[in-house]
Amino acid sequence: QQPPAGDIQHQGQHPDDSTGNNKKKQSIKATHTDLCRDLDDLESSSDSDGVSNSETEEDDDPERRCLLLQDISSPLTEFLAFKQEAAMGRTSTGAEASGKPPSPLLVVMSHLITFLEHYSQMQRLQGKAQEYRNQLRQEERRRRKQLRTLRGAYRQRMRDKLSLIGSLEIVINEQQGLLERLQSGAVSQVLTVFPPSPVGVHKLVESISDMQGERAQLREEIGGLKQDIEEKEREKENLSCTLQQQIDELKGGIQQREEELSQLRMEMGVTDSEKRIQNLSVENENLKQNLSVTQGLLERMATVTAQPPAHLIKENEDLRNKVQHLESSLQQKVEQLVLTKGQVDTLRWCKEEEIRHMDEKIQGLQLSLENERKKPPHVEYVTKTLEIESPTMLRSLMEAEERNRVLSSQISCQGEKCQKLEDRLKESEDLSTNLRVKISSYETEIEKLKHELMEEIHHLESKKEEAIKEASECSEQHLDHLREQLAGVQSRLASLQPVLKNMKTNYNSLRSQVKNFSQFYEISIREAKKQICSAITEVSDSNKDLLAKYQREVQLRKKYHNQLVELKGNIRVLCRVRPHGQNNDEEGSISSPITINMNDDTRLSVFYKGKEKDFELDKVFLPQSKQEEVFQEIEPMVMSCINGYNVCIFAYGQTGSGKTYTMEGTTENPGINQRAMQALYKEMEARKGLWHYTVSLSMVEIYNEVIRDLLSKDPQEKLDIKLNPDGSGQLHVPGLTSTEVNSFRHIKKLLTLGKKNRATFCTNMNERSSRSHALLTINVSGKDLTTGTVTTGKLNLVDLAGSERVCKSGAEGERLKEAQNINKSLLALGEVIQALRAKQGHIPFRNSKLTYLLQDSLGKGNKTVMMVQVSPLEGNVGETVCSLKFAQRVCKVELGPASRRIDSGAIKADM
Numbered sequence: 017q018q019p020p021a022g023d024i025q026h027q028g029q030h031p032d033d034s035t036g037n038n039k040k041k042q043s044i045k046a047t048h049t050d051l052c053r054d055l056d057d058l059e060s061s062s063d064s065d066g067v068s069n070s071e072t073e074e075d076d077d078p079e080r081r082c083l084l085l086q087d088i089s090s091p092l093t094e095f096l097a098f099k100q101e102a103a104m105g106r107t108s109t110g111a112e113a114s115g116k117p118p119s120p121l122l123v124v125m126s127h128l129i130t131f132l133e134h135y136s137q138m139q140r141l142q143g144k145a146q147e148y149r150n151q152l153r154q155e156e157r158r159r160r161k162q163l164r165t166l167r168g169a170y171r172q173r174m175r176d177k178l179s180l181i182g183s184l185e186i187v188i189n190e191q192q193g194l195l196e197r198l199q200s201g202a203v204s205q206v207l208t209v210f211p212p213s214p215v216g217v218h219k220l221v222e223s224i225s226d227m228q229g230e231r232a233q234l235r236e237e238i239g240g241l242k243q244d245i246e247e248k249e250r251e252k253e254n255l256s257c258t259l260q261q262q263i264d265e266l267k268g269g270i271q272q273r274e275e276e277l278s279q280l281r282m283e284m285g286v287t288d289s290e291k292r293i294q295n296l297s298v299e300n301e302n303l304k305q306n307l308s309v310t311q312g313l314l315e316r317m318a319t320v321t322a323q324p325p326a327h328l329i330k331e332n333e334d335l336r337n338k339v340q341h342l343e344s345s346l347q348q349k350v351e352q353l354v355l356t357k358g359q360v361d362t363l364r365w366c367k368e369e370e371i372r373h374m375d376e377k378i379q380g381l382q383l384s385l386e387n388e389r390k391k392p393p394h395v396e397y398v399t400k401t402l403e404i405e406s407p408t409m410l411r412s413l414m415e416a417e418e419r420n421r422v423l424s425s426q427i428s429c430q431g432e433k434c435q436k437l438e439d440r441l442k443e444s445e446d447l448s449t450n451l452r453v454k455i456s457s458y459e460t461e462i463e464k465l466k467h468e469l470m471e472e473i474h475h476l477e478s479k480k481e482e483a484i485k486e487a488s489e490c491s492e493q494h495l496d497h498l499r500e501q502l503a504g505v506q507s508r509l510a511s512l513q514p515v516l517k518n519m520k521t522n523y524n525s526l527r528s529q530v531k532n533f534s535q536f537y538e539i540s541i542r543e544a545k546k547q548i549c550s551a552i553t554e555v556s557d558s559n560k561d562l563l564a565k566y567q568r569e570v571q572l573r574k575k576y577h578n579q580l581v582e583l584k585g586n587i588r589v590l591c592r593v594r595p596h597g598q599n600n601d602e603e604g605s606i607s608s609p610i611t612i613n614m615n616d617d618t619r620l621s622v623f624y625k626g627k628e629k630d631f632e633l634d635k636v637f638l639p640q641s642k643q644e645e646v647f648q649e650i651e652p653m654v655m656s657c658i659n660g661y662n663v664c665i666f667a668y669g670q671t672g673s674g675k676t677y678t679m680e681g682t683t684e685n686p687g688i689n690q691r692a693m694q695a696l697y698k699e700m701e702a703r704k705g706l707w708h709y710t711v712s713l714s715m716v717e718i719y720n721e722v723i724r725d726l727l728s729k730d731p732q733e734k735l736d737i738k739l740n741p742d743g744s745g746q747l748h749v750p751g752l753t754s755t756e757v758n759s760f761r762h763i764k765k766l767l768t769l770g771k772k773n774r775a776t777f778c779t780n781m782n783e784r785s786s787r788s789h790a791l792l793t794i795n796v797s798g799k800d801l802t803t804g805t806v807t808t809g810k811l812n813l814v815d816l817a818g819s820e821r822v823c824k825s826g827a828e829g830e831r832l833k834e835a836q837n838i839n840k841s842l843l844a845l846g847e848v849i850q851a852l853r854a855k856q857g858h859i860p861f862r863n864s865k866l867t868y869l870l871q872d873s874l875g876k877g878n879k880t881v882m883m884v885q886v887s888p889l890e891g892n893v894g895e896t897v898c899s900l901k902f903a904q905r906v907c908k909v910e911l912g913p914a915s916r917r918i919d920s921g922a923i924k925a926d927m
């Protein structure tokens with residue numbers, strides 16, 4: 017849309033300038049179309065690039081903003097044109113020929129239009145610049161994104177390589193660990209610790225199974241060796257047998273020698289003796305040879321056993337832990353053997369000594385024989401000596417034989433042990449060589465793996481380098497490309513610079529215009545204000561009539577409202593259903609026997625004994641109703657006490673149905689009592705200057721037909737109701753504290769004191785509050801300062817005791833008496849209501865302290881509100897029906913028109 021061209025003449029300019037203005041507008045229009053074309057071009061170019069301008073939102077669209085401004089400016093322009101025409105018409109008729117300046121409002125508006133046009137032009141230029149900027153940003157973002165993806169791909173590749181290297185390292189570590197374990201001899205643990213199928217592990221498992229096969233072979237070899245040992249033992253036994261035989265033969269020989277000796281002794285032949293001695297020496301030689309053989313055997317044994325296993329143990333360091341205990345035991349055995357060898361050596365030495373001794377003896381004997389031969393008379397002596405010495409020799413020979421046998425057995429035993437040790441050593445040696453072979457094979461395998469790994473790493477590294485090279489080349493290419501693009505963009509920017517400069521100058525001129533405009537605008541506003549003020553003063557005269565009409569209307573509304581209250585009836589019965597779950601023992605089902613008609617707020621029904629019982633009252637409050645709503649409904653009644661009416665508001669219902677909540681409320685959510693006081697004080701404040709009010713307050717509790725003053729210094733004191741001695745016929749409670757109050761704050765203080773006193777002198781507050789009535793009385797006396805009329809009103813706010821006992825006593829009969837004693841007042845209230853309903857001549861007010869006290873507020877000519885509180889619980893449905901039945905009876909009571917107490921107690925009918 018374009019503003020209508022041609023007809024507009026800006027105010028503040030001479031009419032002759034209209035053609036100049038038109039030209040200006042034409043030029044602006046041309047600029048607009050040029051700009052629009054530029055924008056279209058720009059849009060089409062961005063479309064052809066394939067880059068969507070997602071960032072440009074609807075609100076930032078300069079075209080749209082421009083159109084919006086045009087939308088605003090076109091009606092303004094039209095309006096101005098219209099005004100202009102009117103002004104020109106007036107000029108032509110000569111009515112304004114006196115040279116009166118044009119209206120400032122029109123001047124302001126024409127300037128506003130010019131400003132808007134310039135502003136829209138500026139917006140377009142800015143939009144264009146913004147678009148270029150956006151294009152640049154998008155391009156930059158695209159390039160960045162490409163770089164990011166490239167970087168990400170390269171990083172991913174690097175990460176893959178690194179993870180591969182890491183897994184290979186893990187394999188190497190595992191294999192090294194395995195090798196270490198193998199080296200420490202814990203071959204058995206390898207299988208359990210072995211990780212699942214890494215590279216080369218399969219081969220290791222195979223080699224271990226080979227090892228196991230070899231071990232079985234070794235076992236077989238050991239069995240063969242054992243057989244060999246057995247054979248050797250057998251040979252040893254044979255040898256010992258032959259030795260035994262030899263010894264036996266020797267024995268036999270000695271026996272023979274003895275026999276021959278005996279024969280010689282018999283024959284006494286010297287030559288035979290010589291022969292025998294020779295034979296004996298031969299035998300001795302044989303014995304010597306035997307001994308040397310035995311000695312050789314022993315020596316061989318010693319050389320076999322003397323071989324130290326230390327060099328093997330030293331060599332086999334890897335198996336040291338395994339064979340340590342074997343080594344130590346072997347050492348012990350070796351020591352034992354060395355000891356035994358020492359013993360054998362000493363024995364051999366002893367034997368050699370003996371033989372030498374015997375040789376010496378034999379030589380001595382030979383010498384003596386020689387001598388004897390030379391001295392024949394000595395033959396007898398020699399024979400005798402031989403006879404004496406041969407048994408000792410025999411004995412010593414036997415002993416030596418015995419020792420020899422023991423020694424040979426010991427030697428054979430040691431030999432066995434040595435053989436065993438030898439075998440074990442051999443075994444462990446074999447095992448260690450096997451293990452060494454395997455370890456070397458593993459080492460070669462690991463070397464191979466390492467080599468492979470290194471090759472892989474080299475390969476990877478070369479790949480990595482290639483990738484880096486590739487990525488850098490790619491990024492460089494991209495960078496070049498980007499640089500080229502940047503250069504292009506920069507050149508575009510450079511070409512745009514003069515346009516921007518142009519725009520800047522335009523903008524600056526516009527700014528200066530705007531500055532001037534604001535000054536001019538202020539002046540114009542001031543002018544306009546003046547004009548408006550004059551117009552208002554003109555209007556205010558006519559407004560005065562309207563004000564009077566409004567006041568009349570308010571008074572009428574008040575009157576109709578009062579009439580409505582009167583029509584509603586002076587006894588109003590309101591019902592409030594308590595919300596669910598407010599008492600601690602109310603858990604479980606939330607189904608309620610009470611149904612509230614949502615379309616009619618005067619009806620509710622209760623499902624009781626299989627039937628729906630309907631009740632109609634003046635108003636039913638829902639469980640979710642607020643304290644404010646309840647008070648709003650009774651506010652007019654409360655306020656009427658200020659005008660000289662006696663009002664009684666009482667809450668009736670079973671224990672826990674919410675009476676105290678409705679009347680007293682909570683600190684955060686005050687009830688009727690506090691709200692009533694607040695409203696009264698507000699009204700009294702409003703009437704200040706017209707009326708003067710005196711307010712006094714008293715608080716009592718009636719418990720078991722005993723009245724106590726809750727504001728007294730001694731709340732325990734019992735009070736009584738009497739007739740006022742002034743003869744007015746009014747009731748009066750001697751000793752009752754009636755405190756004059758001067759502010760709402762003061763009232764609040766007194767309410768707190770009353771509540772405190774009630775709580776202090778009762779042992780169980782809950783029990784007591786359920787069985788006692790709390791009565792708050794406010795006496796309001798007002799004086800009309802203009803007429804001097806005096807009104808006295810009374811507001812009784814009563815929180816009654818729990819009503820369930822009355823109902824129960826009524827239902828059960830027997831407990832009626834007890835109920836009367838506990839709560840006589842409630843019963844009396846029912847009787848009073850019944851009498852009022854039946855319009856009886858006598859109303860039994862005096863039947864209870866409560867009704868007696870409320871006499872002047874409950875009877876005819878007064879205003880009464882009954883708040884029937886009901887519980888929503890299924891278990892309380894009987895009490896609910898009872899309360900509602902009583903409420904409906906109260907509904908039917910007609911108290912007649914309310915009476916206003918004017919001039920200190922004089923009763924005057926209002927209607």
Ligand SMILES: Nc1ncnc2c1ncn2[C@@H]1O[C@H](COP(=O)(O)OP(=O)(O)OP(=O)(O)O)[C@@H](O)[C@H]1O
Pocket residue numbers: 593594595598599639669670671672673674675676677678782785786787816817818885
């Ligand atoms: N409309 C309501 N909204 C929220 N809570 C409520 C409402 N009515 C009653 N209650 C709560 O229910 C409980 C019982 O109420 P309340 O003490 O006022 O019952 P009552 O009829 O005065 O009992 P009593 O006869 O024993 O004094 C209180 O905890 C009270 O705060």
